[in-house]
Amino acid sequence: MHDFQYANGALHCESVPLEKIAQEVGTPFYCYSQNTLVRHFKVYEEAFKDVNHLICYAVKANSNLAIINELVKAGAGCDIVSGGELFRALKAGCDPKKIVYAGVGKTEEEIEYALKSGILMFNAESSQELFAIDAVAARLGLKAGVALRVNPDVDPKTHPYISTGLKKNKFGISIDGALEEYRLAAQMKNIQLIGVHQHIGSQITQVSPFVDAVERLLxxxxxxxxxxxxxxxxxIGGGLGxxxxxESPPLPAELAKEIVPQLKKSGCTIVMEPGRNIVGNAGVxxxxxxxxxxxxxxxxFVVDAGMNDLVRPAMYQAHQGIQPVDHAxxxxxKLEADVVGPICESGDFLAKDRILPEFKKGELLAVMSAGAYGFSMASNYNSRRRVAEVLVKGSAYHVVRARETWEDLIRGEKTIG
Ligand SMILES: Cc1ncc(COP(=O)(O)O)c(C=O)c1O
Incomplete structure:
Protein backbone atom coordinates (compact mmCIF):
# COMPACT_ATOMS: atom_id res chain seq x y z
CA MET A 1 0.00 0.00 0.00
CA HIS A 2 1.25 3.45 -0.85
CA ASP A 3 0.00 6.99 -1.22
CA PHE A 4 0.61 7.55 -4.95
CA GLN A 5 -2.86 7.59 -6.49
CA TYR A 6 -4.74 9.28 -9.30
CA ALA A 7 -7.24 11.98 -8.37
CA ASN A 8 -9.02 14.08 -10.99
CA GLY A 9 -6.91 12.38 -13.66
CA ALA A 10 -3.59 13.42 -12.12
CA LEU A 11 -1.09 11.32 -10.18
CA HIS A 12 -0.79 12.60 -6.62
CA CYS A 13 1.50 11.93 -3.70
CA GLU A 14 -0.89 12.11 -0.75
CA SER A 15 -2.83 15.29 -1.65
CA VAL A 16 -0.18 16.95 -3.79
CA PRO A 17 -0.26 16.63 -7.61
CA LEU A 18 3.15 15.53 -8.92
CA GLU A 19 2.65 17.93 -11.85
CA LYS A 20 2.63 20.86 -9.42
CA ILE A 21 5.93 19.78 -7.88
CA ALA A 22 7.42 19.31 -11.36
CA GLN A 23 6.43 22.85 -12.30
CA GLU A 24 7.83 24.37 -9.14
CA VAL A 25 10.91 22.23 -8.48
CA GLY A 26 11.76 21.09 -12.01
CA THR A 27 12.52 17.55 -13.14
CA PRO A 28 13.75 14.96 -12.42
CA PHE A 29 12.96 14.68 -8.72
CA TYR A 30 12.40 11.97 -6.16
CA CYS A 31 9.13 12.30 -4.29
CA TYR A 32 8.47 10.51 -1.00
CA SER A 33 5.27 10.09 0.98
CA GLN A 34 5.67 10.70 4.70
CA ASN A 35 2.46 8.85 5.40
CA THR A 36 3.53 5.69 3.53
CA LEU A 37 6.93 5.73 5.17
CA VAL A 38 5.68 6.02 8.71
CA ARG A 39 2.82 3.58 8.15
CA HIS A 40 5.26 0.94 6.90
CA PHE A 41 7.36 1.41 10.01
CA LYS A 42 4.32 1.11 12.27
CA VAL A 43 3.26 -2.08 10.50
CA TYR A 44 6.61 -3.58 11.52
CA GLU A 45 6.22 -2.38 15.09
CA GLU A 46 2.77 -3.91 15.28
CA ALA A 47 3.87 -7.21 13.72
CA PHE A 48 6.63 -7.76 16.28
CA LYS A 49 4.85 -6.33 19.32
CA ASP A 50 4.74 -9.70 21.12
CA VAL A 51 8.50 -9.82 21.53
CA ASN A 52 11.00 -7.27 22.86
CA HIS A 53 12.34 -5.68 19.74
CA LEU A 54 14.21 -2.79 18.19
CA ILE A 55 13.66 -1.81 14.58
CA CYS A 56 16.78 -0.26 13.14
CA TYR A 57 15.99 1.29 9.77
CA ALA A 58 18.69 0.38 7.20
CA VAL A 59 19.94 3.84 6.33
CA LYS A 60 21.57 2.66 3.09
CA ALA A 61 18.14 2.21 1.51
CA ASN A 62 17.49 5.94 1.61
CA SER A 63 19.76 8.12 3.65
CA ASN A 64 18.09 11.51 3.28
CA LEU A 65 18.08 13.25 6.67
CA ALA A 66 14.36 13.96 6.51
CA ILE A 67 13.55 10.30 5.83
CA ILE A 68 15.71 9.11 8.72
CA ASN A 69 14.25 11.82 10.94
CA GLU A 70 10.63 10.83 10.21
CA LEU A 71 11.42 7.24 11.15
CA VAL A 72 13.40 8.22 14.23
CA LYS A 73 10.45 10.34 15.40
CA ALA A 74 8.26 7.26 14.96
CA GLY A 75 10.64 5.32 17.24
CA ALA A 76 13.17 3.73 14.89
CA GLY A 77 16.82 3.09 15.50
CA CYS A 78 19.31 2.90 12.63
CA ASP A 79 21.35 0.20 10.97
CA ILE A 80 24.47 1.82 9.50
CA VAL A 81 27.41 0.62 7.42
CA SER A 82 29.77 3.59 7.41
CA GLY A 83 30.95 6.64 9.33
CA GLY A 84 28.95 8.73 6.87
CA GLU A 85 25.76 6.88 7.73
CA LEU A 86 26.53 7.29 11.43
CA PHE A 87 26.92 11.03 10.87
CA ARG A 88 23.57 11.15 9.09
CA ALA A 89 21.80 9.03 11.72
CA LEU A 90 23.05 11.26 14.54
CA LYS A 91 22.21 14.45 12.63
CA ALA A 92 18.71 13.08 12.09
CA GLY A 93 18.33 12.74 15.86
CA CYS A 94 18.77 8.99 16.28
CA ASP A 95 19.57 7.82 19.81
CA PRO A 96 23.07 6.27 19.56
CA LYS A 97 21.89 3.48 21.85
CA LYS A 98 19.60 2.44 18.98
CA ILE A 99 22.35 2.26 16.36
CA VAL A 100 23.86 -0.98 15.06
CA TYR A 101 26.86 -0.94 12.77
CA ALA A 102 27.51 -3.63 10.12
CA GLY A 103 29.89 -3.78 7.14
CA VAL A 104 32.94 -5.85 6.24
CA GLY A 105 35.38 -2.95 6.01
CA LYS A 106 35.08 -0.60 8.98
CA THR A 107 38.16 1.62 9.28
CA GLU A 108 39.78 2.47 12.62
CA GLU A 109 38.63 6.06 12.16
CA GLU A 110 35.04 4.87 11.77
CA ILE A 111 35.32 2.49 14.73
CA GLU A 112 36.59 5.36 16.89
CA TYR A 113 33.75 7.63 15.78
CA ALA A 114 31.18 4.96 16.58
CA LEU A 115 32.71 4.20 19.98
CA LYS A 116 32.84 7.85 20.94
CA SER A 117 29.23 8.25 19.83
CA GLY A 118 28.18 5.40 22.14
CA ILE A 119 26.41 3.14 19.63
CA LEU A 120 24.58 0.02 20.80
CA MET A 121 26.71 -2.54 18.95
CA PHE A 122 29.09 -3.34 16.17
CA ASN A 123 28.06 -6.22 13.96
CA ALA A 124 31.58 -7.50 13.41
CA GLU A 125 32.35 -9.49 10.29
CA SER A 126 35.85 -10.97 10.80
CA SER A 127 38.38 -11.80 13.52
CA GLN A 128 40.72 -9.06 12.29
CA GLU A 129 37.89 -6.59 12.73
CA LEU A 130 37.40 -7.87 16.31
CA PHE A 131 41.05 -7.16 17.05
CA ALA A 132 40.69 -3.68 15.53
CA ILE A 133 37.58 -2.87 17.60
CA ASP A 134 39.25 -4.17 20.78
CA ALA A 135 42.40 -2.12 20.14
CA VAL A 136 40.55 1.12 19.40
CA ALA A 137 38.27 0.63 22.43
CA ALA A 138 41.32 -0.03 24.65
CA ARG A 139 43.01 3.13 23.41
CA LEU A 140 39.87 5.13 24.23
CA GLY A 141 39.31 3.36 27.55
CA LEU A 142 35.87 2.20 26.41
CA LYS A 143 34.00 -1.10 26.07
CA ALA A 144 32.53 -1.96 22.68
CA GLY A 145 29.20 -3.76 22.45
CA VAL A 146 29.67 -6.43 19.79
CA ALA A 147 27.63 -8.99 17.89
CA LEU A 148 29.26 -11.26 15.35
CA ARG A 149 27.62 -11.42 11.98
CA VAL A 150 27.23 -15.11 11.24
CA ASN A 151 26.63 -16.37 7.79
CA PRO A 152 23.99 -19.11 8.05
CA ASP A 153 24.48 -20.42 4.47
CA VAL A 154 20.84 -19.97 3.49
CA ASP A 155 19.78 -19.24 -0.06
CA PRO A 156 17.49 -16.18 0.03
CA LYS A 157 16.35 -16.91 -3.56
CA THR A 158 16.90 -13.40 -4.77
CA HIS A 159 19.22 -11.65 -7.27
CA PRO A 160 22.82 -12.90 -6.77
CA TYR A 161 24.11 -9.36 -6.20
CA ILE A 162 21.80 -8.96 -3.19
CA SER A 163 22.31 -12.44 -1.69
CA THR A 164 24.49 -12.08 1.35
CA GLY A 165 23.94 -15.17 3.51
CA LEU A 166 25.59 -17.85 1.38
CA LYS A 167 28.97 -19.41 2.21
CA LYS A 168 30.46 -17.96 -0.99
CA ASN A 169 29.48 -14.35 -0.07
CA LYS A 170 31.98 -11.97 1.53
CA PHE A 171 29.66 -11.21 4.44
CA GLY A 172 29.84 -12.45 8.01
CA ILE A 173 31.62 -15.41 9.54
CA SER A 174 30.66 -18.93 8.54
CA ILE A 175 28.26 -20.34 11.11
CA ASP A 176 30.52 -23.40 11.44
CA GLY A 177 33.53 -21.33 12.49
CA ALA A 178 31.64 -18.67 14.44
CA LEU A 179 31.82 -20.41 17.83
CA GLU A 180 35.61 -20.20 17.71
CA GLU A 181 35.38 -16.50 16.88
CA TYR A 182 33.09 -15.94 19.88
CA ARG A 183 35.62 -17.77 22.09
CA LEU A 184 38.31 -15.48 20.74
CA ALA A 185 36.21 -12.35 21.26
CA ALA A 186 35.32 -13.41 24.81
CA GLN A 187 39.04 -13.08 25.69
CA MET A 188 39.20 -9.49 24.50
CA LYS A 189 39.13 -7.07 27.41
CA ASN A 190 37.44 -4.17 25.65
CA ILE A 191 34.77 -6.17 23.89
CA GLN A 192 31.45 -6.99 25.43
CA LEU A 193 29.70 -9.75 23.53
CA ILE A 194 26.07 -8.75 23.59
CA GLY A 195 24.58 -10.09 20.38
CA VAL A 196 24.51 -12.22 17.28
CA HIS A 197 23.69 -10.88 13.83
CA GLN A 198 22.74 -12.14 10.40
CA HIS A 199 21.43 -10.58 7.20
CA ILE A 200 20.81 -13.04 4.39
CA GLY A 201 19.92 -10.79 1.46
CA SER A 202 17.51 -8.28 0.04
CA GLN A 203 14.22 -8.32 -1.90
CA ILE A 204 13.34 -11.70 -0.36
CA THR A 205 9.82 -12.67 -1.33
CA GLN A 206 9.32 -15.87 0.67
CA VAL A 207 9.13 -16.64 4.38
CA SER A 208 11.10 -19.90 4.24
CA PRO A 209 14.65 -18.46 3.93
CA PHE A 210 13.99 -16.33 7.03
CA VAL A 211 12.59 -19.31 8.93
CA ASP A 212 15.60 -21.47 8.00
CA ALA A 213 18.07 -18.74 8.90
CA VAL A 214 16.38 -17.98 12.24
CA GLU A 215 16.34 -21.70 13.13
CA ARG A 216 20.06 -21.94 12.45
CA LEU A 217 20.73 -18.79 14.39
CA LEU A 218 18.76 -19.97 17.42
CA ILE A 236 17.95 -10.92 12.21
CA GLY A 237 18.81 -8.24 9.62
CA GLY A 238 16.51 -6.88 6.95
CA GLY A 239 15.68 -8.15 3.49
CA LEU A 240 11.90 -8.45 3.26
CA GLY A 241 10.92 -7.68 -0.33
CA GLU A 247 5.80 -10.32 -6.59
CA SER A 248 3.69 -11.00 -3.52
CA PRO A 249 6.16 -10.92 -0.63
CA PRO A 250 4.92 -11.81 2.84
CA LEU A 251 3.70 -8.97 5.00
CA PRO A 252 5.77 -8.23 8.12
CA ALA A 253 2.91 -9.78 10.14
CA GLU A 254 3.12 -13.01 8.11
CA LEU A 255 6.86 -13.16 8.67
CA ALA A 256 6.43 -12.41 12.37
CA LYS A 257 3.85 -15.19 12.75
CA GLU A 258 6.42 -17.75 11.59
CA ILE A 259 9.45 -16.57 13.54
CA VAL A 260 8.31 -14.70 16.66
CA PRO A 261 7.28 -17.76 18.72
CA GLN A 262 10.78 -19.29 18.44
CA LEU A 263 12.57 -15.97 18.85
CA LYS A 264 10.54 -15.19 21.95
CA LYS A 265 11.73 -18.35 23.68
CA SER A 266 15.30 -17.03 23.50
CA GLY A 267 14.44 -14.25 25.97
CA CYS A 268 16.54 -11.88 23.84
CA THR A 269 15.62 -8.53 22.30
CA ILE A 270 15.11 -8.96 18.58
CA VAL A 271 16.75 -6.39 16.34
CA MET A 272 15.58 -5.99 12.75
CA GLU A 273 17.09 -3.93 9.94
CA PRO A 274 14.42 -3.33 7.29
CA GLY A 275 15.23 -0.85 4.55
CA ARG A 276 13.49 -1.51 1.25
CA ASN A 277 10.30 -2.68 2.94
CA ILE A 278 9.93 0.63 4.74
CA VAL A 279 10.88 3.10 2.05
CA GLY A 280 10.75 1.32 -1.35
CA ASN A 281 7.12 1.95 -2.18
CA ALA A 282 7.13 5.28 -0.37
CA GLY A 283 8.97 6.97 -3.24
CA VAL A 284 8.83 7.61 -6.98
CA PHE A 301 11.28 7.48 -24.82
CA VAL A 302 14.31 9.55 -23.89
CA VAL A 303 13.73 11.04 -20.44
CA ASP A 304 15.67 13.47 -18.30
CA ALA A 305 16.52 10.89 -15.58
CA GLY A 306 19.17 8.27 -16.17
CA MET A 307 21.03 5.35 -14.64
CA ASN A 308 23.03 7.80 -12.55
CA ASP A 309 19.77 8.79 -10.82
CA LEU A 310 18.32 5.28 -10.53
CA VAL A 311 20.76 2.46 -11.20
CA ARG A 312 18.62 -0.54 -10.21
CA PRO A 313 17.40 -1.41 -13.75
CA ALA A 314 20.95 -1.25 -15.16
CA MET A 315 22.60 -2.94 -12.20
CA TYR A 316 20.15 -5.69 -11.24
CA GLN A 317 17.93 -5.83 -14.35
CA ALA A 318 15.30 -4.64 -11.91
CA HIS A 319 11.74 -3.89 -12.95
CA GLN A 320 10.37 -0.47 -12.03
CA GLY A 321 6.77 0.34 -12.89
CA ILE A 322 6.23 3.31 -15.23
CA GLN A 323 3.09 5.40 -14.86
CA PRO A 324 2.03 8.57 -16.64
CA VAL A 325 1.54 11.55 -14.35
CA ASP A 326 -1.44 12.60 -16.46
CA HIS A 327 -3.88 9.66 -16.44
CA ALA A 328 -5.24 10.58 -19.88
CA LYS A 334 0.07 1.00 -26.30
CA LEU A 335 3.37 0.07 -27.90
CA GLU A 336 6.58 -1.70 -26.94
CA ALA A 337 9.25 0.80 -25.94
CA ASP A 338 12.34 1.44 -23.83
CA VAL A 339 12.50 4.32 -21.39
CA VAL A 340 16.09 5.50 -21.59
CA GLY A 341 18.17 8.25 -20.03
CA PRO A 342 20.71 10.70 -21.44
CA ILE A 343 23.82 8.76 -20.25
CA CYS A 344 26.32 7.47 -22.78
CA GLU A 345 25.84 3.79 -21.94
CA SER A 346 23.59 1.24 -23.59
CA GLY A 347 22.79 0.04 -20.07
CA ASP A 348 21.17 3.39 -19.35
CA PHE A 349 17.52 2.46 -19.20
CA LEU A 350 14.73 2.74 -16.66
CA ALA A 351 12.46 0.27 -18.49
CA LYS A 352 13.18 -2.12 -21.35
CA ASP A 353 10.84 -3.75 -23.88
CA ARG A 354 7.88 -2.48 -21.93
CA ILE A 355 4.30 -2.13 -23.18
CA LEU A 356 3.58 1.54 -22.55
CA PRO A 357 1.20 4.21 -23.78
CA GLU A 358 2.63 6.48 -26.43
CA PHE A 359 4.22 9.26 -24.37
CA LYS A 360 4.84 12.56 -26.15
CA LYS A 361 7.71 15.01 -25.80
CA GLY A 362 7.36 17.10 -22.66
CA GLU A 363 5.11 14.71 -20.74
CA LEU A 364 5.83 13.49 -17.24
CA LEU A 365 6.17 9.92 -16.10
CA ALA A 366 6.66 8.43 -12.66
CA VAL A 367 9.08 5.59 -12.08
CA MET A 368 7.32 3.72 -9.29
CA SER A 369 8.75 1.99 -6.20
CA ALA A 370 11.91 4.07 -6.37
CA GLY A 371 12.20 5.08 -2.72
CA ALA A 372 14.82 2.47 -1.79
CA TYR A 373 18.27 2.20 -3.34
CA GLY A 374 17.31 5.07 -5.65
CA PHE A 375 18.83 8.36 -4.61
CA SER A 376 21.15 6.62 -2.15
CA MET A 377 22.87 4.87 -5.08
CA ALA A 378 22.82 7.91 -7.36
CA SER A 379 26.05 9.28 -8.79
CA ASN A 380 27.32 12.25 -10.77
CA TYR A 381 28.31 10.09 -13.74
CA ASN A 382 28.44 12.09 -16.97
CA SER A 383 28.73 15.14 -14.69
CA ARG A 384 25.03 15.13 -14.06
CA ARG A 385 23.75 17.01 -11.05
CA ARG A 386 22.00 14.80 -8.54
CA VAL A 387 18.29 15.49 -8.51
CA ALA A 388 16.07 17.18 -5.93
CA GLU A 389 14.31 15.14 -3.26
CA VAL A 390 10.86 16.12 -2.05
CA LEU A 391 8.93 14.87 0.97
CA VAL A 392 5.15 15.20 0.91
CA LYS A 393 3.12 15.35 4.08
CA GLY A 394 -0.60 15.69 3.51
CA SER A 395 -1.22 18.69 1.29
CA ALA A 396 2.26 20.21 1.67
CA TYR A 397 5.56 19.32 0.08
CA HIS A 398 9.08 20.10 1.26
CA VAL A 399 12.28 20.06 -0.77
CA VAL A 400 14.43 17.94 1.55
CA ARG A 401 17.44 17.98 -0.73
CA ALA A 402 18.03 20.74 -3.23
CA ARG A 403 18.96 19.85 -6.79
CA GLU A 404 22.74 20.08 -7.15
CA THR A 405 24.23 23.03 -8.96
CA TRP A 406 27.03 23.10 -11.55
CA GLU A 407 29.26 24.45 -8.76
CA ASP A 408 28.42 21.43 -6.59
CA LEU A 409 29.87 19.27 -9.37
CA ILE A 410 33.38 20.66 -9.00
CA ARG A 411 33.44 21.28 -5.25
CA GLY A 412 36.88 20.34 -3.93
CA GLU A 413 38.48 20.10 -7.37
CA LYS A 414 41.25 22.32 -8.70
CA THR A 415 43.56 22.53 -11.69
CA ILE A 416 47.31 22.36 -11.11
CA GLY A 417 48.19 25.54 -13.04
C1 LIG B 1 23.47 -5.59 7.06
C2 LIG B 1 22.25 -5.14 6.32
N1 LIG B 1 21.13 -4.92 7.03
C3 LIG B 1 20.00 -4.50 6.41
C4 LIG B 1 19.95 -4.30 5.05
C5 LIG B 1 18.67 -3.82 4.45
O1 LIG B 1 18.14 -4.70 3.53
P1 LIG B 1 16.70 -4.42 2.91
O2 LIG B 1 16.71 -3.06 2.34
O3 LIG B 1 16.53 -5.47 1.89
O4 LIG B 1 15.72 -4.56 4.02
C6 LIG B 1 21.07 -4.55 4.28
C7 LIG B 1 21.03 -4.39 2.83
O5 LIG B 1 21.82 -4.80 2.06
C8 LIG B 1 22.27 -4.98 4.94
O6 LIG B 1 23.39 -5.20 4.25
Missing part, protein backbone atom coordinates in the same frame (compact mmCIF):
# COMPACT_ATOMS: atom_id res chain seq x y z
CA UNK A 219 20.59 -23.31 17.41
CA UNK A 220 23.79 -21.28 17.37
CA UNK A 221 22.64 -19.14 20.31
CA UNK A 222 22.15 -22.39 22.26
CA UNK A 223 25.72 -23.41 21.45
CA UNK A 224 26.90 -20.04 22.72
CA UNK A 225 25.10 -20.68 26.00
CA UNK A 226 26.98 -23.98 26.16
CA UNK A 227 30.25 -22.03 26.32
CA UNK A 228 28.85 -19.52 28.81
CA UNK A 229 28.23 -16.73 26.38
CA UNK A 230 24.79 -15.32 27.04
CA UNK A 231 23.80 -12.65 24.59
CA UNK A 232 21.03 -10.05 24.85
CA UNK A 233 20.34 -9.21 21.21
CA UNK A 234 19.47 -11.35 18.22
CA UNK A 235 19.70 -9.22 15.11
CA UNK A 242 8.32 -5.40 -1.85
CA UNK A 243 6.07 -5.52 -4.90
CA UNK A 244 7.78 -4.00 -7.92
CA UNK A 245 5.78 -5.91 -10.53
CA UNK A 246 3.91 -9.07 -9.63
CA UNK A 285 11.19 9.25 -9.43
CA UNK A 286 9.43 11.80 -11.63
CA UNK A 287 10.99 12.47 -15.01
CA UNK A 288 10.07 14.37 -18.17
CA UNK A 289 10.14 12.93 -21.68
CA UNK A 290 12.75 14.93 -23.59
CA UNK A 291 12.39 13.22 -26.95
CA UNK A 292 10.77 10.23 -28.53
CA UNK A 293 12.55 8.34 -31.30
CA UNK A 294 12.43 5.17 -33.33
CA UNK A 295 15.50 3.15 -34.36
CA UNK A 296 14.98 0.10 -36.59
CA UNK A 297 11.32 0.07 -35.61
CA UNK A 298 12.12 0.19 -31.89
CA UNK A 299 10.62 3.05 -29.88
CA UNK A 300 12.62 4.95 -27.27
CA UNK A 329 -1.96 9.33 -21.38
CA UNK A 330 -2.78 5.82 -20.13
CA UNK A 331 -5.77 5.70 -22.48
CA UNK A 332 -3.62 6.09 -25.59
CA UNK A 333 -2.71 3.12 -27.81
Missing amino acids: AFVEKLKGININIKYID ITYKD LVSRVLYTKKNEGKTF VADRP
